[in-house]
Amino acid sequence: MTELETPLLRDTAAAESGDVKTEEMILNMGPQHPSTHGVLRVVVRTDGEIVLDCEPHLGFLHRCFEKIAESVNYTQVTPYTDRMDYLMSMGNNLGYCVAVEKLVGEPVPDRAWHIRTIVVELDRIASHLIAIGTYGLDAGALTPFFYALRDREKILRIFEEICGQRLNYNYVRIGGVAYDLPEGVESRILEFCDYFEPKVDEWDRLLTYNGIFIKRVANVGVLPVPLAIDWGVTGPCLRGSGVKRDLRKKPGYGIYDKFDFDVPVGRGEMGTVGDCWDRYIVRVREIRESLKIIRQAVKSLPAGDHLAAWAKRRIRPPKGDAYTKIENARGELGFYIVSDGTDKPFRVKTRGPSFCNIAILPEISRGCMIADLIVIIGSIDIVVGETDR
Numbered sequence: 001m002t003e004l005e006t007p008l009l010r011d012t013a014a015a016e017s018g019d020v021k022t023e024e025m026i027l028n029m030g031p032q033h034p035s036t037h038g039v040l041r042v043v044v045r046t047d048g049e050i051v052l053d054c055e056p057h058l059g060f061l062h063r064c065f066e067k068i069a070e071s072v073n074y075t076q077v078t079p080y081t082d083r084m085d086y087l088m089s090m091g092n093n094l095g096y097c098v099a100v101e102k103l104v105g106e107p108v109p110d111r112a113w114h115i116r117t118i119v120v121e122l123d124r125i126a127s128h129l130i131a132i133g134t135y136g137l138d139a140g141a142l143t144p145f146f147y148a149l150r151d152r153e154k155i156l157r158i159f160e161e162i163c164g165q166r167l168n169y170n171y172v173r174i175g176g177v178a179y180d181l182p183e184g185v186e187s188r189i190l191e192f193c194d195y196f197e198p199k200v201d202e203w204d205r206l207l208t209y210n211g212i213f214i215k216r217v218a219n220v221g222v223l224p225v226p227l228a229i230d231w232g233v234t235g236p237c238l239r240g241s242g243v244k245r246d247l248r249k250k251p252g253y254g255i256y257d258k259f260d261f262d263v264p265v266g267r268g269e270m271g272t273v274g275d276c277w278d279r280y281i282v283r284v285r286e287i288r289e290s291l292k293i294i295r296q297a298v299k300s301l302p303a304g305d306h307l308a309a310w311a312k313r314r315i316r317p318p319k320g321d322a323y324t325k326i327e328n329a330r331g332e333l334g335f336y337i338v339s340d341g342t343d344k345p346f347r348v349k350t351r352g353p354s355f356c357n358i359a360i361l362p363e364i365s366r367g368c369m370i371a372d373l374i375v376i377i378g379s380i381d382i383v384v385g386e387t388d389r
Helices: 007-016 074-082 089-104 110-138 143-163 185-208 211-217 225-230 276-299 353-358 361-365 370-380 384-388
Strands: 024-029 041-047 050-057 320-328 331-339 347-351
Touching (some): 041 370, 050 361, 050 370, 074 089, 089 320, 110 143, 110 185, 143 185, 211 370, 276 370, 347 353, 353 384
Antiparallel strands (some): 024 041, 041 050, 320 331
């Protein structure tokens, strides 16, 4: 579909014939706009400041991941997963590696799974910090963003010590992790948990229960459960509507069944269940749960290998296919891999949660103000590299 064939833009022709009100306008929000959280273009049809309809346009950050995966071997695919949801690269690594491990049918050492759980939950916190920090910016609050960067920096320093990287980690590998934890890092991780737990309370005082913030986001962008399910919405956006669905709990994967943690959901405390405030508060409360998981994983960290022996040679899964899904920061991240028996995947298909979540934007934005559209996009918390893959 060309730009002129876009349904919203076709309405401009109707305007010339007098079929629509003269004050209706077609606006382009993005693709280079700070409130689109990446190179996302949203075509908006407005009547004054009221959003009549909108249409998200993808394709400005296409990673070509799925095609690239067909031309390199299984191990070489892993760093390309980093570039999709670059705010939670550890989770991308894990989702892909679990799918390959299912194809191979070999076990992963228990120590490796504990390390994976620790780094993935740390990355979940880092990702949510960016989500809620930038959300403060969307609502007109500047200070929370700096607080988020301050605390995220401490996590990135831990990652830098563990794997030498601060963004695209390539740390979780097929069969385990690339390196064992350096000496003393466990105590530094627990020190971070002790430092950061009171900071979550600080977030509540600063932003969560701030009267101005509540008026900006409560009762805005309400997402009913049937609509969320029909559109395949997952993660905090679905849990914000009151659905207690977390893949770490059910069906479960890895060693999450060994840990005690809760699944926060939206309850309509400040407005309507499923509004922007509920999606925001779910992420804040998930940070607390991730801290619980990290503490338990560090304290129960067993001895052993960080990488399975079978994964140290070139990987050639038998012919077949496998689909696995994990709970990433933005929802259900799925990998479908088809093996033809060689050392390269025949086909890799990715289910990115941001792709499904942003599709709901027109449904929950009609009738809102342009300023409300900004906070609705922020509450969905997309990463555009994952939408385009």
